[in-house]
Amino acid sequence: MPPVERIPQRTELLSGSQRGNQVILSWPAPRRNAGEGSVQSIRRVDVYRVAEKSNAPLAMTEEEFGARATLVGSVSYDEIKKATNTLTYTDTLELAGEPARLRYAIRYVNSAGQRAAFSNFFLMEPAARVAAPPVITGHEYSESAITFTWEAPKTNIDGSTPVNLLGYNVYRVAASQPQVAENPLNQTPLTATRYEDRSFKFGEKYTYVVRAVSLGPLAKPVESLNSNSVELSQDDTYPPSTPTLLPPGIAAGRIALFWTANPEPDLAGYLIYRSIDPNLPKDWTILTPSLLTRTTFTDENVEPGKTYYYYIRAVDTAGNKSQPSEVVSETVP
Template identity: 30%
Template sequence: MKRYGILLIGLLAILFMFCEPTTSVDNDINDSDTTAPAIPTGLVKDLYGSIEDTIKIVWDENSESDFSNFKVYRASGMDSLPLYELITETYYTSHTDVGMSYDTTYYYRISAIDKNNNESERCGALACLAENIYDPATPVGLTAYGYNIPEIAAPHIKLSWSANVESDFSHYRIYRDIDPSFPASEDYLLSKNTELSYTDYDVTIGETKYYRITAVDKGLKESNLTRDKSDAPLPQPVLVYPDSSGTSYTKNPAFQWERINGASRYKVILQKTYSGDQEWVGEIEQQSTDIITLEGVPELNAEIEYFWKVTVYSSDNTVENTHSRTWGFKTPL
């Protein structure tokens, strides 16, 4: 019997070893607990974390064993309890607001919550202002390209640039003049713009316009001016040779047209039909002569009608500024 008793005791020990409790008790949760945590203390503005349109507040930890989290309340413009709104709940002892207005005073109050959802009274109000310290960065990537393509749009100059990344960015100011290196004054202000491009239709064919832009933040601080960029919608080139509806002297003619002031380069496009079917393309940089001549076309088929036009480029633009009319000519025998 003693042996059976020992076996029974061993079996019970093994059962207790592998059995776990089916329920657990959180000693911090007590439905009868109606005592709120202590009111949070030490609420201040973090001067190092509060830069430009950012406001950061910090406060002390609560020490209750059943502490759960804090609630952050904010009012705008006036320290009046009905104006306070709950903006976040957090376990941490800090909170950061971004995108705040420079002309508004913000008021903050903090309360503490325990695990039984008891909430303390809110602490005394902390008044904060966002401080506009730095000018925005000067915009980068400004380009200005002129266009004169009558079948698409009126003559214009298209500006574009890269985005500023400041959180308190407001808008861009675009300045224009007929001479370079002008100041940022109202006399030269063309437009205020929140987009990354602007199209200027108030232009004259052949007249160069100079542009500079600045960035402005919500506190109306303005960046330095960009370097000026310039261009003009150019006049359409006048073709000279081969004559329209004429016959070229050779089967590999040299193409000629009148020089365009302000052009950087030209392309001659030779086609088999009026509307396309490209045969050959030649390119030449701007020349000092009044008549531009481009040679090098391969020998063409005899007694065939071909069509040609000149496209004109300005500045470093890879898109044509303008183009000529399309002329047709025949090759000789």
């Protein structure tokens, strides 16, 4: 007989954090769920909340919580099915009146409407004086960075001033990623209203948001809601630097060329050009039908008594070509 499918009846890993006027709860998604027709199938997750005074006793029984709690929302069956590792629920607060401690718990509900036991309690004292979101205002591109700027918030989310502001966190999501990364790009909160993203890739589309960071209860940082988002991308239109062609070497029936390696990480190779007339336009004969990846080249197709002129160009992976190097020449004895 196949093993009996056992579905988790509760979680003990409910956690959360404040962002602006929201409390974002999270817990591990059930690793297995019974079939849609099974009575054991988890059909939704109910979210409960109790608001209590900040100095109220920390201990509370499940019975006391059940008698006082308000059902604030649910996670639907569709959301449960789509979840991979984590389920979340966002509780939007008014943040008015006296400071309070909030106590949350969740319950799984099966297809018969039966409720499991409450999860562990998650307690927090939300901060009312959290900075409003910043506003991204501009951007610019360079070969080494995508740079954008923003305006600082003028008030806290409750309308009060001065702004409770420690700094800013910058988040990025690439088009190839499912969601915004959990950790910001910056290691510590930024004090400037400008960020240079130097870890971007050419051709990749990125969406950026900025969050203000405020000082919350117990001296813990609290982030604002997201700023407006901006989608930025830039193609590689920047050519490599001009390579330096060294004096050539001469041997019987051949001319050897040498040059210093280009520093660009996206360098694809080099093209070698030759002419017997230095006054011709720079569309000389290309001696390398494919890109040369080393920094030496030997021209064996030469004739005694003739002078040959050479220059090289560096090419990157996007096909951008550098300016021609200085021309060098050598006469075959």
